[in-house]
Amino acid sequence: MTLIAGASLLVVALMLAIGGLLIQDSTGARQVFGWSFLLPNLGSTWNPVTGQFQGWSFIYGTLVTSLVAILIALPMSLGIAIFLAELSPGWLRAPLGTLIELLAAIPSVVYGLWGIFVFLPAVVVRAGAFLSETLGKIPLLQVVFMGQIPSSGASRLAAGLILAIMIIPTITAVSRDVFRAIPMAQREASLALGATQWETITRVLIPYGLSGILGAAILGLGRAVGETMAVTMVIGNSLQGSYSLLLPGYTMSSVIANEFAEAVSTLHSEALIEVALILFGFTLILNGIARLLVWKIGSRTVEEARA
């Protein structure tokens, strides 16, 4: 008991220490740029030579790649989870489940390499060309689908798609466990009323597990927001004054990974640390929400079992 309490205290202390350090070490940048660091402002707003630093491009890059990732990963993961937990024959569940968990354990640099050599040329380049021909012609959507995707495929779209693939295993595994935790009696109640299996899934099981599924999604989102290596390898790492998904971009984590070791001035490092602070806040909030939701469904299931 004391050991567990001690360990969790240690974790809290560590979090506080990291947060404190980030705040302290970015003070200089905050004094110079203030809130303008966060203002929505694209273009050449990050210039180590002139000492101009604004974080918006990176914040946008992180947000948009994570959004693409979650929009694609959530429905797919939910489908796989439902198949695994409810539809697949018993003998298939264990091997498929293990496979999914293995996918979650692949190092992100491997995803990045696979992306560069296989996924980008084979899929992203084509998808990008298609999107710029179709959605790129629609007035409002133009903003995010304009321009020509580079021949390498390196773009925000590529990063979003790679992230989607990387977080599918996480979201799938957690949502599958959420479905597994739903008492058999709920399924029986629905089926005994003459519901089909599909009706039972959509009308009883998904609502029952909704907070858990949302928790899984946010957990995946948290991973997408913080993911560094694979994104750095496929996003192109360049600042352009455009919101387009089809062009190269930068994320908070990739700019830190790329520039920190070679920061040219104190202000430059301080600006990077401030980016890190924003990223830290993002992931902290996302994970907090996820834990809360997963815990909520967990306690509800326990209540049920006690009743």
Added chain:
Amino acid sequence: MQTISSTAGEVTSRELRQPQSPLVTIKGEPLPLTSSKFVLSDLAFYYGKVQALAGISITIPANHITAIIGPSGCGKSTLLRTLNRMNDLIPKTRIEGQVFLDGDDIYSPNVDVVDVRRRVGMVFQRPNPFPMSIYDNVSYGPRLYGVTKRADLDQIVEFSLQQAALWDEVKDKLTQSGMALSGGQQQRLCIARALAVEPDAILMDEPASALDPIATLKIEELMQTLKSSYTIVIVTHNMQQAARVSEFTAFMMIDQNRAGTLVEFGETAQIFTRPKNRQTEDYVTGRFG
């Protein structure tokens, strides 16, 4: 997932296919064919290789309450769940013989299991309301069947809750969660939910075993008011309950192969006062171990 083997042969006439058990009488008169709800013919059931039911033939009369009694593990729940094909959900199970519902073999290949379950409702041992409002719990079934008009749903919800003797207690809090009710109220909510789809028959597996005596009494009274419109089959461990509520009683035991069999079936009064079988007598008089 499961195989259904049917012994149905070439015989085409419904009367011929549906064997009539000579045991069934009402006040000494043989039961006319039309008033039987379920007819089970030489039913056997297997969980994997383990046989749980063997050679069960029984006719369950319509619009009456039939109790299934017997020692723990003799296959009462298994038998009950063959009547609405709930056992289909358990992998690697197998059934032999036939179960007729109003003359139709519910295990014949062209039967839609969803339709069977619409006609045969079920109430479980543990109340299992959905984590939705009371209103949504009761209207769940009707909505599945395509009732969408609010006024129609309102009417069904009120009528079902009244039938289940719960209306007065919940009419002011229909939007509250069904899980927030007491155990006895939850069970009546589950009964209302089953009634809302207007089934022909209702199966109850020890519906009061998780309830206190007052809630139990409420459920028993409820069953009496329901039997004029529904056929009720109830599994119970409680001999007094079987004697109190039911008009027919089936007594089951495990045979020498450890499979559940029907020992005796008859009017409840006869089973409890003049059992024909020695084992039945031992069981109902409490001499059974």
